[in-house]
Amino acid sequence: MNLQEALKYGLSNIKLDNPQKLSYILISSLTNKSRIELMLDENITIPTHTYKEYISRLNNDEPIEYITNKVSFYSNEFFIAQGALIPRPETEILIDITCKLTKDLKSFNLAEIGVGSGIISIMLNRLCKNIHSTTASDISNQALKIASKNISNFELQDKITLVNTNLLDNINQDFDVIVSNPPYIANDYTVENNLSYEPQNALFGGVQGDEILIQIIDLFLSSKAKYLICEMGYDQKEPIKEYLKNNDNIKLSFYKDLSGFDRGFYIEK
Numbered sequence: 365m366n367l368q369e370a371l372k373y374g375l376s377n378i379k380l381d382n383p384q385k386l387s388y389i390l391i392s393s394l395t396n397k398s399r400i401e402l403m404l405d406e407n408i409t410i411p412t413h414t415y416k417e418y419i420s421r422l423n424n425d426e427p428i429e430y431i432t433n434k435v436s437f438y439s440n441e442f443f444i445a446q447g448a449l450i451p452r453p454e455t456e457i458l459i460d461i462t463c464k465l466t467k468d469l470k471s472f473n474l475a476e477i478g479v480g481s482g483i484i485s486i487m488l489n490r491l492c493k494n495i496h497s498t499t500a501s502d503i504s505n506q507a508l509k510i511a512s513k514n515i516s517n518f519e520l521q522d523k524i525t526l527v528n529t530n531l532l533d534n535i536n537q538d539f540d541v542i543v544s545n546p547p548y549i550a551n552d553y554t555v556e557n558n559l560s561y562e563p564q565n566a567l568f569g570g571v572q573g574d575e576i577l578i579q580i581i582d583l584f585l586s587s588k589a590k591y592l593i594c595e596m597g598y599d600q601k602e603p604i605k606e607y608l609k610n611n612d613n614i615k616l617s618f619y620k621d622l623s624g625f626d627r628g629f630y631i632e633k
């Protein structure tokens with residue numbers, strides 16, 4: 365197929381909004397060429413079988429990031445595949461808050477719980493030059509493999525250690541800062557079709573949804589860490605406030621996402 369044939373096929377077969385844009389993304393991914401390069405290359409050939417297969421996956425609601433194995437986060441491109449959550453733009457706020465809170469620390473040891481594709485630990489290491497070491501955990505081997513690939517792509521193998529464990533179990537190290545974007549959706553919440561491609565243990569946090577968050581808060585309170593920064597569900601501010609109401613020796617703050625929903629909290633000891 366040449367470019368015109370591929371675009372025509374995409375326009376008549378992609379059953380989602382913006383078929384032309386989606387066709388270009390798939391063709392770019394298949395040919396490793398940008399949209400401009402494609403338009404300038406009259407002789408480009410698009411592998412027909414794979415292109416048609418990609419379109420049928422798209423029509424089955426599979427997120428385009430899993431089809432192209434690429435995702436943009438904080439203006440960087442990361443490898444992504446089924447097995448790790450697709451990074452969400454709101455998680456960039458967690459990164460900004462962590463950088464701001466820790467900017468005056470001379471040097472700190474960071475722990476991330478639930479590393480997924482690695483975006484948080486990687487971006488923090490790229491942005492905060494005062495991180496001494498990072499330990500990042502996950503219970504999913506598939507996620508850890510994806511994180512490991514991204515960590516290598518960004519040449520951060522010497523800075524980030526991956527551990528396959530529940531929370532920070534059996535890690536005998538003290539941390540100064542703990543961050544997490546844990547699963548926080550209630551188990552019985554009905555999610556949209558395309559979320560069914562994402563790992564269920566990245567999404568669902570228990571009967572109420574905030575069970576893992578509460579475990580992380582307890583772990584932080586009993587640790588030597590000075591800061592905990594977490595993402596949470598839009599309806600979890602009150603339960604978390606209530607849970608922490610008798611802790612006078614901490615400072616609890618909440619933040620919103622760009623749509624104005626409560627999206628996270630941070631605690632300072």
Ligand SMILES: C[S@@+](CC[C@H](N)C(=O)[O-])C[C@H]1O[C@@H](n2cnc3c(N)ncnc32)[C@H](O)[C@@H]1O
Pocket residue numbers: 448449450451452455477478479480481482483484501502503504507529530531545546547548563565566567576
């Ligand atoms: C919402 S995803 C976040 C992934 C990534 N940090 C991000 O922000 O895109 C949550 C991650 O936590 C992991 N996870 C779930 N329960 C866990 C637990 N008890 N201990 C460690 N990791 C856990 C999941 O496998 C998943 O990779």
